Amino acid sequence: MHAILQGKRLIAFDLDGTLIDSVPDLAVAVQHALGDVGLPLPGEERVRDWVGNGAQVLVERALTWALAEAPGQVLQTTAYEAFMRHYGAAPNALTQLYPGVQTALHDLHKAGYPLVLITNKPERFIAPILSHFGLLTLFTYCIGGDTLAEKKPSPLPLLHVAQQLDIPSSACVMVGDSRHDIDAGKAAGFATVALPYGYNHGEPIEHSQPDLIIDSLLALTE
Numbered sequence: 001m002h003a004i005l006q007g008k009r010l011i012a013f014d015l016d017g018t019l020i021d022s023v024p025d026l027a028v029a030v031q032h033a034l035g036d037v038g039l040p041l042p043g044e045e046r047v048r049d050w051v052g053n054g055a056q057v058l059v060e061r062a063l064t065w066a067l068a069e070a071p072g073q074v075l076q077t078t079a080y081e082a083f084m085r086h087y088g089a090a091p092n093a094l095t096q097l098y099p100g101v102q103t104a105l106h107d108l109h110k111a112g113y114p115l116v117l118i119t120n121k122p123e124r125f126i127a128p129i130l131s132h133f134g135l136l137t138l139f140t141y142c143i144g145g146d147t148l149a150e151k152k153p154s155p156l157p158l159l160h161v162a163q164q165l166d167i168p169s170s171a172c173v174m175v176g177d178s179r180h181d182i183d184a185g186k187a188a189g190f191a192t193v194a195l196p197y198g199y200n201h202g203e204p205i206e207h208s209q210p211d212l213i214i215d216s217l218l219a220l221t222e
């Protein structure tokens, strides 16, 4: 096991950009939603930079780009509902696990670590995606962006799971791809591990000064 796991008793993982490359399916759903309301389509590369603060903000960023101004509430609600419908219809069509994820999660689980998932993605999508990849049963807890009163970068979801499992923050690790994961981890008193291959609004994850940067989750188990 990697030295950062020494004395640790809980590992929390981010989902999008950390375990799964979900942007191709998110982009399809965003484009369908914008098409439904008669707006121009942004393309996958723009959508990549908009992921990270949950589905409402993703839709709001897409609408703001398409309109060149902030959307009104009615349009936001209509486009959000369309996005949720389209994404829910096909959350796994193009989504792939990043290399090493399957092996690393199974090895950490076998080694006895409780694994938890803390994503800003709406909760309803978590189980269909994790079970598609055979990973759902590895996780003790799954928290979505709409599960609790606050989402990352708030430390609340991290502190919530640590408290539920009665594990002190100093014995917990947050693993993620974006500044929201690292900021939440630091604010919760967790050790922080970053993956540089995900979605961080186009900014290098080094800027958030995580405790460790690894190229693949396999580095945790070696």
Ligand SMILES: O=C(O)COP(=O)(O)O
Pocket (backbone or CB within 6 Å): 014, 015, 016, 017, 051, 052, 053, 054, 055, 058, 118, 119, 120, 121, 122, 178
């Ligand atoms: O849905 C998002 O905006 C990002 O989700 P994540 O927290 O799993 O990266």
Ligand SMILES: [Mg+2]
Pocket (backbone or CB within 6 Å): 014, 015, 016, 017, 018, 052, 176, 177, 178, 198, 199
């Ligand atoms: Mg992420």
